Every structure is written in structure tokens, then in C-alpha cells.
Amino acid sequence: MANSSYYKPETIALHTGYTPESDHGSRAVPIYQTTSYAFDSVQMASSLFNVEQGGHIYSRISNPTVSVLEQRMAALEGGTGAICTASGMSALFSTFITLCSAGDHIVSSEQIYGSTATTLRYTLKRFGIECDFIPINDMDALRSAIRPNTKLVFCESISNPGMEVSNIPEISKCANSFGIPVVVDATFATPSLNRPIEHGANIVVHSITKWIGGHGNSIGGCIIDGGNFDWGCLDEKNKKKFPELTDPYAPFHGINFWEEFGPTAFVMKVRSEAMRDLGAALSPNNAFLILQGLETLDIRMKKHVENTVALRDWLLSQNGVSWVRHPEMRDDSHIKEMFPLGAGSMLCFGVVGERKGGAAFINSLSLATHLANVGDSRTLVLHPGSTTHSRLTKEDMEAAGISEDLIRVSVGIENIEDIKVDFLNGIKSALRTIK
Amino acid sequence: MLVQVDELNIFVATGGKIFDPDLPTILFLHGSGGDHRTWAMQTRWFAYNGFSVLAPDLPGHSLSDGNAFSTIEESGIWLAKFLNTLGVDKVHLVGHSQGFLTALAFAEHHNDLVRSITAIGTAAEIPVNEHLIKTAETSRDKAAEMMCNWGFGPNAHQGISSVPGMQPIGISRAIMKNNPLEVDLRACAEFKRGSEISKNLSMHKHCILASHDKMTPMKAGLLLAKNMSVNPQIIQNSGHMLPIESPKKTLLALRKFIETIAS
Numbered sequence: 001m002a003n004s005s006y007y008k009p010e011t012i013a014l015h016t017g018y019t020p021e022s023d024h025g026s027r028a029v030p031i032y033q034t035t036s037y038a039f040d041s042v043q044m045a046s047s048l049f050n051v052e053q054g055g056h057i058y059s060r061i062s063n064p065t066v067s068v069l070e071q072r073m074a075a076l077e078g079g080t081g082a083i084c085t086a087s088g089m090s091a092l093f094s095t096f097i098t099l100c101s102a103g104d105h106i107v108s109s110e111q112i113y114g115s116t117a118t119t120l121r122y123t124l125k126r127f128g129i130e131c132d133f134i135p136i137n138d139m140d141a142l143r144s145a146i147r148p149n150t151k152l153v154f155c156e157s158i159s160n161p162g163m164e165v166s167n168i169p170e171i172s173k174c175a176n177s178f179g180i181p182v183v184v185d186a187t188f189a190t191p192s193l194n195r196p197i198e199h200g201a202n203i204v205v206h207s208i209t210k211w212i213g214g215h216g217n218s219i220g221g222c223i224i225d226g227g228n229f230d231w232g233c234l235d236e237k238n239k240k241k242f243p244e245l246t247d248p249y250a251p252f253h254g255i256n257f258w259e260e261f262g263p264t265a266f267v268m269k270v271r272s273e274a275m276r277d278l279g280a281a282l283s284p285n286n287a288f289l290i291l292q293g294l295e296t297l298d299i300r301m302k303k304h305v306e307n308t309v310a311l312r313d314w315l316l317s318q319n320g321v322s323w324v325r326h327p328e329m330r331d332d333s334h335i336k337e338m339f340p341l342g343a344g345s346m347l348c349f350g351v352v353g354e355r356k357g358g359a360a361f362i363n364s365l366s367l368a369t370h371l372a373n374v375g376d377s378r379t380l381v382l383h384p385g386s387t388t389h390s391r392l393t394k395e396d397m398e399a400a401g402i403s404e405d406l407i408r409v410s411v412g413i414e415n416i417e418d419i420k421v422d423f424l425n426g427i428k429s430a431l432r433t434i435k
Numbered sequence: 436m437l438v439q440v441d442e443l444n445i446f447v448a449t450g451g452k453i454f455d456p457d458l459p460t461i462l463f464l465h466g467s468g469g470d471h472r473t474w475a476m477q478t479r480w481f482a483y484n485g486f487s488v489l490a491p492d493l494p495g496h497s498l499s500d501g502n503a504f505s506t507i508e509e510s511g512i513w514l515a516k517f518l519n520t521l522g523v524d525k526v527h528l529v530g531h532s533q534g535f536l537t538a539l540a541f542a543e544h545h546n547d548l549v550r551s552i553t554a555i556g557t558a559a560e561i562p563v564n565e566h567l568i569k570t571a572e573t574s575r576d577k578a579a580e581m582m583c584n585w586g587f588g589p590n591a592h593q594g595i596s597s598v599p600g601m602q603p604i605g606i607s608r609a610i611m612k613n614n615p616l617e618v619d620l621r622a623c624a625e626f627k628r629g630s631e632i633s634k635n636l637s638m639h640k641h642c643i644l645a646s647h648d649k650m651t652p653m654k655a656g657l658l659l660a661k662n663m664s665v666n667p668q669i670i671q672n673s674g675h676m677l678p679i680e681s682p683k684k685t686l687l688a689l690r691k692f693i694e695t696i697a698s
Contacts, residue, residue, distance in 0.1 A: 004605025005594055006584055016594030043484075050451075052480040053683055054598030062599035070600035080609055081601040227609040232498070253451055259498065260448070260479075262472045263609035264601055271600070 003078035003227075009192060010298045017071030031288045032064040051252060051260075051272070061275050065284040069291050073212075073222045076191040077204050080227030081267040083275065084220060084287060088187060088207025089115055090280030091221030095183055095205055096120075097278075098270050099244060100151045102128030107145045107152075107175075109136035109166060111159035116185065120154070137167045137332075139174050146178050148235060151242070152203075153180055157196055158188035158327055158344050160374075161384075161408055165327045165343060167334040172200025179233040179241055187211075187375070188344045192301035197226040199338060203266065210375025211345075214293035214300055218286035223270060227263030245269055300377060303413040305342030310416045311409070311423070315349050320427040322350040322405060346374060350405035351426070353433035355385040355394075358405045360433050361426035362386065367414065368422055379412035379419055438491075440517050446471065446498035448490040450482025454521065459550070459697055461527040462518070463490040464534030466556075467619035468579065468611035470497035473531060476598070476682030477689060486693075489526075491517065493537075496614045503615040507533070507626040511540025518548065527693055529553045531678055532651060533623050536561065539632045551639035551696050553689060556648055556677040558655035559629035559662055563620045571617035578620075579611035588647035588674025590681075603679045633662040641692040642667040643677065643685065650675035 005012050018029050037056045039045035048055050056062050066084050074082035085091040096119070100106065108120050110133040120131040134141040136155045146153075153175040155166040172182045181202035186194065190211045196204050206212060208220040231245040240246045245265050248254035252272060257265040275281060282290075293300075308326065315324045327335055327343035335343055351357045361383070362370050368379040372388065382388070385404045389397050394404055412419070436454060438445045447454075448471035461481055463474040471478075471490040482488045493510065494501030504510045514537060518526060527550050530538035535557040542549045571578035583604050591603045640663045644656040653669075660667035668688045673681040 003608055004602035006592060006604075012594070017596075019590075019593055019595065047480055047483070050479065050483055052483060053476055053686065054596070054601075056599060064599075067596075067599040071594045071596055071602060074600065074602045074605065075594050078605065079602065080605040081598075083600055227605055255451055259446070260451070260472070260475060262470070262497070263606050267600065 003197070004080065005075040007075075009076055012072060012075045013297050014295050016075045017068040029065060029068045029288065029291055031284050033284050035059050051255065059284065060279050060281045061271060063281070063284050063287070066282050066287040069282075069287045069294065070222070072291070072294060073206070073208075074224055076195075077224040078195050078197045078226075079204065079224035080263040082222055082224045083267055083270050084208070084222045084282040086221065086280040086282055087219045088185075088205070088209060088221040089119070090278065091205045091207070091223045092116055092185065093119060094270050094274035094278060094280065095203060095223055096124060096129070096152075098266065098274055099181070099242070100124070100129045101244060103149060104129050104151045105147050105149045106131040106154060107142065107150055108133050109155035109159065110134060111136070111162040111164045112154070112156050113160040113185070136171060137164070139170055142171065142174050146175070146180060150178070150180055152183050154183045154185070156185040156188065157194055157338070158346070160188060161348065161402070163325060163327050163346060163348065165330075165332065165335045165338065167332070168196050168199040168201050168338060169334065172202070176200070176202075176229075179235070181229045188346060189339070190297060190301055192298050193305070193341050193344060194338050197224070197228065202226045202229040208290050209373075211301065211304070212294055212297060213290040214297065214375065214377050215289070216373060216376035216378070218289040220282045220286050220290050223267065225264055225267035229266070231258045231265050300413055301345075302341075304345035304411060307413060307416045307419065308345040308347060308411040309342065311411055311419060312347055314420055315423070318424075318427055320352050320431045322352060324349040345411045347409050347411065348406055349409070350403055351407060351430035353405070353430045355404040356433045357430035358383045358407055359386045360429040361407060364426045364429035365422050366425070367418055368409070374410035376410065377413050379414060380410040382408045384408065438517070438520055440513065440520050441501075443494060443501040444499065445494065445517065446492045448474070448478055448488070450478035450488035450490070452482040452488070454489065455487050456522045458485065458487040459527065460487040460489060460523050460525070461529060461693065463488065464528070464530040464537050465490070465493065465496070466532030466534050467623060468575075468582065468614040468616040469531070469534075470610055470614065472606070472610060473678050477678060477686045480686055480690070489521070489523075495618070497610065503618040505618055505622055507536045507540045507622050510537040510622070511544065514541040515545055524548065525550045527551045527553070527696070529555065529689065530557065531555045532557050532675065533561065533619055536623060536626050536629055539629055540626075542636060542638070543632045546637055549638045551641065551693065552636060553641040553643065553692060554659060554663070555643045555685065556645050556651060556675045557659065558651040559633045559659045560627060561623040561651055563624040568617060568620045568624065571620055575614070575616050576612040578616050579608045582611060582616070582650070583608050585649045586675040587680055588645060588672060590672050591674060591676065597681075597683055603676065607676060607679060630662055633659055636663060639696050640665050643688045644669050645673040645675060645677050645681070646671045647673060648675045
């Protein structure tokens with residue numbers, strides 16, 4: 001059971017946030033394809049704008065279809081509230097700028113998604129926010145990297161593409177002892193396999209484009225507030241550490257988000273500021289499609305994990321496969337504690353023939369799809385050596401932690417025997433490149 | 436704002452406006468383990484519509500210093516000091532659950548200061564299961580979980596929220612587990628004079644009850660309404676946590692009552 005619902009996850013995914021509406025009894029969540037919402041009166045309009053009562057004003061800020069998805073995500077992750085955004089990257093950017101201002105600092109895991117690393121390393125730097133990258137499971141490195149102006153520690157529960165599992169309980173204990181919240185990108189895990197808030201994280205971010213939506217048809221992101229961080233804490237000089245949430249906010253009549261909303265202060269600030277200013281709203285159509293995926297998340301994840309384990313074990317026995325990498329193949333105890341049901345459905349492996357072998361493998365596949373996405377219900381593969389990293393030398397690729405033969409697989413929910421047949425063809429092709 | 440009472444810093448939410456004792460004042464009192472955020476969706480409306488609002492975190496709760504009171508009577512005495520500190524000479528009292536017991540304890544001795552009294556999701560007496568109190572003594576987290584399970588009605592359990600994207604159960608658990616539930620619950624259990632006091636209230640009175648209240652069941656709420664000689668307003672499909680799970684309906688019911696008196 002999560003903190004904010006007494007239903008089990010499978011039930012939350014199907015029912016939370018919506019009951020058949022009174023006018024027509026629609027069983028499915030309706031798509032509220034509207035930009036805006038009629039006000040009953042001037043007084044009502046005024047009270048909505050002034051956060052005197054809840055409700056919808058304009059779909060850039062909130063939308064009834066999107067809100068159902070938000071409430072489900074909040075309940076599934078055990079948070080106090082959630083906000084959906086147009087993409088996973090906009091969810092991350094909204095989170096960073098809600099907590100950080102010019103002169104602030106972020107500590108991030110060095111093992112993260114490339115676009116997130118670019119945001120942290122280059123984009124935010126232009127706005128005076130600096131970031132240090134560390135091996136996140138090294139607590140000494142984490143303690144050393146934290147500065148008086150550090151505003152958050154960032155990691156991915158399962159990193160992309162390295163598949164390192166962040167030790168969230170230890171990271172949270174360490175960061176929180178300095179009065180710093182932990183933000184976790186849990187895209188690769190989904191709440192079916194791991195709920196970071198239960199392990200001490202304070203904010204969870206998802207690209208719901210991936211397993212949550214699960215069908216490769218819609219881009220979206222989500223931010224979940226754990227409601228478990230004291231934003232009113234003071235720094236070593238007895239000054240407010242998070243004035244972004246504890247100082248009066250002029251655009252809303254001087255509202256103090258922490259005093260007013262407590263466990264939802266962060267997510268209310270995101271709604272009030274980032275959604276207004278960035279405009280990265282999730283469309284109601286995409287929310288509807290993602291909701292269809294979310295409703296079957298739990299059974300899909302079970303099948304994803306089952307297929308991944310079977311494929312991993314099969315690959316290990318194949319002549320022509322040089323190596324296989326999957327989080328559960330490591331002995332770290334925190335992986336088993338955090339992922340009792342399986343550590344996701346991503347795996348990497350190498351084939352003989354280096355770059356040529358990898359390319360031959362990919363070209364021989366007919367079932368798995370070669371593309372730059374993960375988390376589809378269909379099996380997806382990518383050979384960085386002939387796509388994303390094709391212009392790099394072997395040495396440059398190794399520096400990036402990617403070997404020329406690496407094949408990244410997002411294991412789908414097809415019949416595993418069909419996946420094996422397809423991969424066997426690929427392996428045979430890779431073998432031919434060395435003959 | 437922060438107010439000093441008995442040399443302790445007390446946090447008081449004022450609905451986003453600077454407190455003005457010259458305006459009609461509404462005092463909102465939270466229930467066991469709660470704080471001023473119970474009233475987040477009521478206080479701002481009143482503050483921006485001609486009223487002054489006071490929603491304190493009682494001593495020992497959330498943003499206020501000190502220790503929680505072990506008896507309801509002590510809370511009532513403290514309330515008199517609190518209002519005196521702020522220079523308030525007439526007040527509309529609004530109490531949720533234990534907050535209403537505190538309002539009763541205050542009203543008993545300060546009838547002249549009370550313009551009206553509103554009971555929300557409550558009863559004249561609130562017997563508390565000893566198992567719940569014992570649980571709170573060993574684990575506030577566990578007790579908060581039990582309270583929220585019983586305290587919220589069907590809509591909240593279904594994850595319905597009038598504030599987009601929020602989860603009322605998660606919010607309440609996060610607040611309750613950090614507050615002195617065990618002291619509050621014991622104080623409720625030991626307060627036995629609610630029936631007597633509620634029969635002798637001479638100010639304007641109102642009673643707002645929830646159809647699915649399991650903490651202070653309808654039967655007890657209706658008895659309170661009878662004691663107060665009022666027709667209770669019953670909010671359907673809501674549980675005990677009325678101000679949080681049915682904020683608009685609670686606000687509307689309060690507005691109608693208080694605006695009628697004011698006019």
C-alpha cells in the first residue's frame with residue numbers, strides 16, 4: 001500500500017482519480033479537449049485565480065483529464081500530489097527551476113540520460129546554476145560534493161544507459177542530513193517495481209512516454225511530490241534554505257507556499273510558476289492515451305520483467321554473445337532490497353564482430369524494432385555504434401562507457417520464444433562478420 | 436504570521452492577508468494531529484472577502500513551538516490568551532473534530548466573545564479507541580495511517596480531489612505523522628463535558644456533518660446538533676475529514692451561515 005491510497009497498485013491504476021461522471025456515466029475517463037473553463041461568476045473566477053479554492057482555469061495550468069493521470073501517479077508513487085508535463089525533460093526542467101535560482105548548485109549522478117546531463121551541464125549553467133557529477137553510490141563523494149548552496153541531489157533509480165541502480169535509501173539519508181532533497185528520475189523502474197519515496201526520496205520524476213504509457217504513442221512527463229521534506233529548514237547561517245518556497249511569492253499576492261500548503265508546497269509552486277511560465281502542459285489527448293497504458297502497467301511490467309530475465313539467461317548461453325549487462329547481475333544488496341520484483345526490462349549485451357557485428361545483428365532483426373526509444377510494449381533495440389555514437393572513435397565511445405558492440409534492448413511483452421528466434425538470426429549475422 | 440503566547444512562538448495562518456482585528460474575525464481550529472493546512476481551501480476565501488482569518492497551529496503542532504495540551508480544557512484557556520494577545524474581542528469559532536471540543540471549552544467561559552460557533556465533522560464527545568491511542572504512542576505513522584483510513588470517505592479513497600493533481604489522504608498522513616496524535620487523542624477521549632456545554636450555547640450555531648463519517652459517526656453528530664438545537668447540514672459522500680476532502684462544499688456551507696449572520 002502506498003502512502004496516499006489504501007488500494008493496491010493494480011486497483012489505483014484503474015480507478016484512482018475518477019468515478020463515472022454524473023451527466024453521462026462515462027466509464028472511461030473522458031477527454032476534456034478544451035482550452036478553458038467557464039466561470040459561474042466573477043467571484044468564483046477571482047477565487048480560482050487567487051488559489052482560494054481548487055478548480056480548473058486554463059489547460060496550460062491544469063485539465064480534468066490530465067488531473068486524473070496526476071492523481072493516479074501521485075497515489076501509485078505514494079506522494080501528496082503530482083503534475084504532468086509535456087515530456088519527461090520538461091518535468092525535469094520544471095523541477096530544477098522550481099528549486100534552484102542563479103547561484104545555486106546541484107549534485108548529480110554521473111550515470112544519467114544524455115539529455116538530462118546536457119541540461120545540467122550546459123543549459124542550467126547559462127542561468128547561473130552549476131552542477132557537479134559524481135559516482136552517486138559513493139557516499140564520501142556525495143558528502144564532498146555538497147556545498148552550502150546545493151539545492152538538490154539528482155539520480156536515476158536505474159540509470160540510462162548504464163543501468164546502475166542508485167542506492168536511494170543511502171543517498172536520501174546522506175542528502176537529507178544536509179537539509180537537501182533528493183530528486184529521482186524513476187522512468188526505468190515505474191512504481192510497479194520501485195517507489196523511491198518509500199525509500200526516502202523526496203521528489204520523483206518520470207518520462208511517462210516510456211513504460212507508464214507503454215505503447216509508444218504519446219510523449220509526457222510527471223513530477224510527484226513526496227510531501228516528506230521540510231522546506232522550512234534553515235542553513236548554517238540560520239537563513240532560509242529554500243526561499244523559493246518559503247518567501248512571499250509576489251505573483252500570487254505574496255503567498256508563502258510552505259506555510260500555506262506544507263506537504264504539497266513544492267508541487268503547488270510548480271503548478272503556479274513553472275506551468276504558467278514554461279507552458280509545458282500535457283495535452284488531454286496524450287493524457288488519455290497514457291491513462292490507457294497506465295491501467296495495465298502492473299501486468300505489463302510483470303511480463304516485461306519475466307521476458308527480460310528469460311532473454312538475459314538465454315543470451316548468456318549463446319555463442320556469439322560476448323557479454324550481457326542487467327542490474328540484477330550485480331551483487332549489491334540494495335538492488336535486491338529496492339527491486340524485489342525485478343530490476344526493470346532494459347538490458348545491454350555485446351556481440352562478436354565489434355561495430356560491424358553490432359550493425360549486422362540489428363540489420364537481421366525482423367520482430368524487434370530499431371529506434372531511439374525505450375519502454376514500448378514491443379521489443380526495441382538500438383546499436384549506438386551505428387546510430388547515436390556512429391561518429392565517435394572506438395576510444396571516444398569507450399570514454400562514454402559504450403563499447404562498439406553494445407546492443408541496447410528494451411525487452412517487450414511478445415512471446416519470449418519469438419524474441420529469441422529473432423535475436424538468434426541477429427547473432428548468426430554477427431557471427432558471419434568474423435568468418 | 437508568528438504570535439507570542441506564553442513566550443512561545445505560535446504560527447497562525449491568516450489566509451494570505453495581514454490580520455486586521457477590526458474586521459469580523461473567524462477562528463479556525465484544527466483537529467487531532469492536524470494543523471492550519473486543514474483549512475487551506477477555506478481560509479483564503481474568507482480573508483479575501485471581507486473577513487479576518489486566524490488558523491493557528493496549536494502549541495506543539497507543525498509550525499508552532501511548545502507542547503500539545505493534554506486536556507481540552509487547557510486548550511480552551513490557551514485560546515482566551517491567544518485572542519487576547521491579538522486584541523480580538525468577538526470571534527466566529529469554527530472547529531473540526533477535536534477543534535470543536537476546544538471551541539466548546541472556550542465558549543463555556545467566554546460566551547460574550549463568541550459571535551457564532553460552527554461544528555464540522557464532530558460530536559459533543561469523542562471517545563477514542565484505546566488501541567488507536569496506544570498505537571499513536573508507539574508509532575504516529577501507523578496511527579496516522581489508521582486515522583486516514585477511517586477518516587476519509589469514499590471519494591477520497593477513490594483518489595478524487597477538488598484541487599487538481601492532489602491526494603488528500605497523502606497530505607493528511609504527511610501532516611498527522613509529524614504531530615502529537617497520541618496527546619490529542621487522549622485529550623479527546625478524556626473530555627466528557629461536551630454534551631452539557633453544547634446544550635447551553637447562546638450564540639449563533641451551525642453544525643456541518645459528513646454522511647460517511649466513521650470517526651465521529653453521524654449518530655453522534657446528530658445528537659450534537661440536537662443538543663445545539665440546530666438542523667445539521669449533511670455533506671454527502673464525505674468522511675470525517677470534511678474541510679480537506681470536500682473543501683468547496685464545506686466552504687459553501689460555512690459561507691452561507693457566516694454571511695447570514697454578518698448581514
